[in-house]
Amino acid sequence: MNAPLLKVSALQAWYGESHVLHGVDLHVNEGEMICILGRNGMGKTTTLRTIMGILRKRSGGIEFAGQDMMSVPLHKTARAGLGFIPEERGIFASLSVEENLMLPPKVAEGGMSVEEIYELFPNLRERRTSPGTKLSGGEQQMLALARILRTGARCLLLDEPTEGLAPVIIQAIGEVLVKLKQRGMTVVLVEQNFRFAAKVADRFYLMDHGRMTAEFPVRDLPQRMDLLHRELGV
Amino acid sequence: MMMIFGIPLQALMGQLLVGLINGSFYALLSLGLAVIFGLLRVINFAHGAQYMLGAFTALLLLTVAGVNYWLALILAPLIVGLLAALVERTMLSRLYNLDPLYGLLFTFGLALAIEGTFRYFYGASGKPYAPPAQLSGAVNLGFMFLPIYRGWVVIASLAVCIAVWLLIEKTKLGAYLRAATENPVLVQAFGVNVPLLLTLTYALGAGLAAFAGVLAAPIYQVSPLMGSNLIIIVFAVVVVGGMGSILGAIVTGYLLGVVEGLTKVFYPEASNIVIFVIMAIVLILRPAGLFGKEA
Numbered sequence: 001m002n003a004p005l006l007k008v009s010a011l012q013a014w015y016g017e018s019h020v021l022h023g024v025d026l027h028v029n030e031g032e033m034i035c036i037l038g039r040n041g042m043g044k045t046t047t048l049r050t051i052m053g054i055l056r057k058r059s060g061g062i063e064f065a066g067q068d069m070m071s072v073p074l075h076k077t078a079r080a081g082l083g084f085i086p087e088e089r090g091i092f093a094s095l096s097v098e099e100n101l102m103l104p105p106k107v108a109e110g111g112m113s114v115e116e117i118y119e120l121f122p123n124l125r126e127r128r129t130s131p132g133t134k135l136s137g138g139e140q141q142m143l144a145l146a147r148i149l150r151t152g153a154r155c156l157l158l159d160e161p162t163e164g165l166a167p168v169i170i171q172a173i174g175e176v177l178v179k180l181k182q183r184g185m186t187v188v189l190v191e192q193n194f195r196f197a198a199k200v201a202d203r204f205y206l207m208d209h210g211r212m213t214a215e216f217p218v219r220d221l222p223q224r225m226d227l228l229h230r231e232l233g234v
Numbered sequence: 235m236m237m238i239f240g241i242p243l244q245a246l247m248g249q250l251l252v253g254l255i256n257g258s259f260y261a262l263l264s265l266g267l268a269v270i271f272g273l274l275r276v277i278n279f280a281h282g283a284q285y286m287l288g289a290f291t292a293l294l295l296l297t298v299a300g301v302n303y304w305l306a307l308i309l310a311p312l313i314v315g316l317l318a319a320l321v322e323r324t325m326l327s328r329l330y331n332l333d334p335l336y337g338l339l340f341t342f343g344l345a346l347a348i349e350g351t352f353r354y355f356y357g358a359s360g361k362p363y364a365p366p367a368q369l370s371g372a373v374n375l376g377f378m379f380l381p382i383y384r385g386w387v388v389i390a391s392l393a394v395c396i397a398v399w400l401l402i403e404k405t406k407l408g409a410y411l412r413a414a415t416e417n418p419v420l421v422q423a424f425g426v427n428v429p430l431l432l433t434l435t436y437a438l439g440a441g442l443a444a445f446a447g448v449l450a451a452p453i454y455q456v457s458p459l460m461g462s463n464l465i466i467i468v469f470a471v472v473v474v475g476g477m478g479s480i481l482g483a484i485v486t487g488y489l490l491g492v493v494e495g496l497t498k499v500f501y502p503e504a505s506n507i508v509i510f511v512i513m514a515i516v517l518i519l520r521p522a523g524l525f526g527k528e529a
Contacts, residue, residue, distance in 0.1 A: 074419075074423060077423065078424055079425050084423050084424075090417055090420045092417070094413070102409075105424065105425045107425055
């Protein structure tokens with residue numbers, strides 16, 4: 001079996017004095033979509049931010065495509081092929097939709113062309129000259145996704161893409177994720193909505209107080225429902 | 235003689251021109267301050283010293299190396315920009331994670347040190363700098379004589395302000411700059427070298443100040459304190475325009491220059507304080523400034 005594309009071992013991280021990650025272990029194979037489940041405040045977003053290198057007070061190991069990422073500065077993490085889509089989406093108000101789309105520099109060949117992106121997200125084409133934040137929440141999420149797809153990133157770190165969106169938009173985002181999977185994209189998804197995640201993810205991690213407490217493939221989901229109901233309080 | 239509101243047309247036009255020229259310097263300087271504040275969140279108190287450095291660089295280039303005005307207009311901003319980049323890389327960049335007060339104190343200290351050094355070597359009195367031969371003399375506009383050099387200052391500063399505005403609003407580099415002003419961490423996570431962007435921005439702001447300094451050299455005398463006299467007004471301009479607003483800095487710069495000039499005609503006693511009175515009124519009615527976004 002090939003080495004995983006992304007391997008995180010014994011990862012610890014701190015916000016100032018407060019210790020947030022207490023030894024996170026996870027791995028993602030090339031072309032796989034994993035989903036990190038967990039209640040609010042358990043460290044899911046922090047895990048993504050620490051892998052990306054935004055949170056610098058950290059220890060442990062992060063290996064991506066055979067490269068040690070711990071000493072790589074933030075602006076070079078993207079060039080290694082990691083793409084980050086934050087929970088708050090990070091659409092820039094002073095940039096038009098198209099400027100937002102074109103903002104992240106290309107990091108590798110094989111990204112989607114602008115034409116392909118506009119076919120996948122026709123709304124963005126129609127509104128390409130409006131200010132980025134005049135889009136609806138769903139359109140902003142589409143734009144945040146589209147922006148990274150253009151760059152040729154090999155692995156997406158995708159933080160709660162369905163949060164606060166209407167069911168019909170969530171479904172559309174699910175369809176986009178399925179298409180990305182068919183193209184061989186590797187994804188680390190953070191979600192509270194495991195019914196949504198069950199349709200797209202291959203494997204799940206359950207996170208509690210800064211650690212992974214369970215790991216199981218999607219086919220085991222039915223047996224794990226009790227655990228999830230208990231742990232997620234849904 | 236033609237009169238407008240009981241004022242001779244010549245006097246009115248003369249003060250309008252003086253206002254436009256002062257406004258040209260306000261606009262160039264507040265534009266640099268606004269760009270720096272927007273991205274670096276540093277209130278650059280060294281801006282007046284950088285303006286003065288621009289004028290002195292032109293003077294030294296002329297007296298030591300025989301470099302003419304036109305070349306100095308390009309070289310002096312580059313030299314001052316390079317020095318500013320060096321200061322940002324080695325010193326200012328260490329203060330970004332601290333309270334904004336440290337950046338303010340540092341640049342204030344830097345300004346004192348630079349101005350003190352020049353005062354030690356050149357005294358407080360001004361040195362003349364002759365305008366280039368091509369721009370000497372005046373043209374008769376019918377209602378007044380326009381010194382050619384003064385007309386050139388207005389045109390040159392307007393051209394540079396528009397060029398900088400286009401750079402920020404219409405280019406890819408400008409898009410990085412605007413995005414990094416909103417969320418530097420995310421822009422860096424996209425793979426943009428934000429620390430380099432910060433250095434370039436500080437150099438750009440200082441370069442604009444130096445450009446204004448070279449433009450000013452033939453009008454005002456070149457003196458170590460020429461910047462500190464101006465910088466207080468420029469800060470008021472930035473506050474009226476809205477901290478960090480590019481368009482606000484440019485428009486307000488010209489506008490307040492003209493208002494100041496007209497005040498000299500209609501009520502000379504108030505001309506020294508009119509900008510600060512306007513600042514107070516704007517702060518009461520629109521605390522974020524005329525072009526600033528309400529928080």
